[in-house]
Amino acid sequence: MKILKFKIISSTNEIAKKLAEKRKTEPWQVIAAEKQTSGYGRKKTAWFSPNGGLYFSVILPKSKIEDLQTLTILAAFIVAKVIKENFNLETFIKLPNDVMIMSNVKCQMSKPKKICGVLTENVISKEVKLSIMGIGLNTNIEKFPKDLEKRATSLKIELGREVDNEKILNQIVEEIRNQLKTISE
Amino acid sequence: MKIRIKDKVYEVEISDSGGERVKIKVGGKEFSFGEDKKEISVAKTVLPKRDFSKKEIKAPIAGIVSEIFVKEEDFIKKEQKTLVISAMKMENEIVSDFEGRIRKILVQKNQEVKEGDTLIVFQ
Numbered sequence: 001m002k003i004l005k006f007k008i009i010s011s012t013n014e015i016a017k018k019l020a021e022k023r024k025t026e027p028w029q030v031i032a033a034e035k036q037t038s039g040y041g042r043k044k045t046a047w048f049s050p051n052g053g054l055y056f057s058v059i060l061p062k063s064k065i066e067d068l069q070t071l072t073i074l075a076a077f078i079v080a081k082v083i084k085e086n087f088n089l090e091t092f093i094k095l096p097n098d099v100m101i102m103s104n105v106k107c108q109m110s111k112p113k114k115i116c117g118v119l120t121e122n123v124i125s126k127e128v129k130l131s132i133m134g135i136g137l138n139t140n141i142e143k144f145p146k147d148l149e150k151r152a153t154s155l156k157i158e159l160g161r162e163v164d165n166e167k168i169l170n171q172i173v174e175e176i177r178n179q180l181k182t183i184s185e
Numbered sequence: 186m187k188i189r190i191k192d193k194v195y196e197v198e199i200s201d202s203g204g205e206r207v208k209i210k211v212g213g214k215e216f217s218f219g220e221d222k223k224e225i226s227v228a229k230t231v232l233p234k235r236d237f238s239k240k241e242i243k244a245p246i247a248g249i250v251s252e253i254f255v256k257e258e259d260f261i262k263k264e265q266k267t268l269v270i271s272a273m274k275m276e277n278e279i280v281s282d283f284e285g286r287i288r289k290i291l292v293q294k295n296q297e298v299k300e301g302d303t304l305i306v307f308q
């Protein structure tokens with residue numbers, strides 16, 4: 001797996017798009033960052049991206065739009081599965097692209113909190129020219145700002161320990177590859 | 186008569202239009218040749234047919250127009266981004282297939298579009 005790693009970057013999706021437009025990438029190239037200064041989700045809403053989190057984008061091979069829609073939903077399931085299998089945390093999907101977990105931390109009752117978001121961006125003319133899947137997973141984030149802490153959590157907050165970002169990244173990308181192969185056949 | 190240039194065959198018709206001018210018809214297009222001041226002049230008498238019907242951008246996917254980057258009368262280049270359609274939580278940047286001036290933008294921000302709807306028409 002080819003991973004282009006950055007210490008700090010504006011947004012992995014933005015840089016992936018720029019590199020792909022200059023034809024400096026190939027399918028399944030991964031662009032990962034330790035920190036994003038302008039991480040974003042849908043409608044350019046900000047994605048909290050300090051050091052510790054896992055932020056990456058995957059250049060997808062040219063596929064049909066229907067397959068990409070399915071893959072976006074599947075990506076959320078894949079992240080949920082990886083979290084469940086590795087850390088035994090109860091995950092669920094807020095369709096179609098957010099992963100939540102039931103958090104007990106600092107709450108008297110468990111509360112659903114967002115742990116991951118998936119944003120697929122396509123560039124289309126008559127056909128799909130470019131597809132990028134961006135994933136932001138709150139792994140080793142210690143603390144969220146006041147306005148987010150009731151809605152967001154991280155694996156570190158839930159588990160009380162650090163996790164291996166690179167291992168998680170590899171598992172997620174491999175699974176996405178397998179799923180795209182299956183739905184495109 | 187027929188002439189072949191490379192692999193293409195052209196139907197050619199030569200006629201005398203009176204005076205010192207000669208009309209030559211090649212594949213439906215008419216050219217007129219004459220001798221003016223000892224120089225040969227060539228004048229096209231029929232403009233080539235232009236196909237305007239394809240100069241428009243259609244929605245490749247159903248969704249909501251979430252951003253518009255261009256405006257009417259803008260001259261845009263091929264592959265320039267024109268708008269974004271949000272669908273199934275995917276953001277789809279629609280880039281132009283053409284270079285040209287925009288005559289009409291038929292959609293507005295937050296408007297729902299169906300696959301195949303015309304979004305932008307060029308001049």
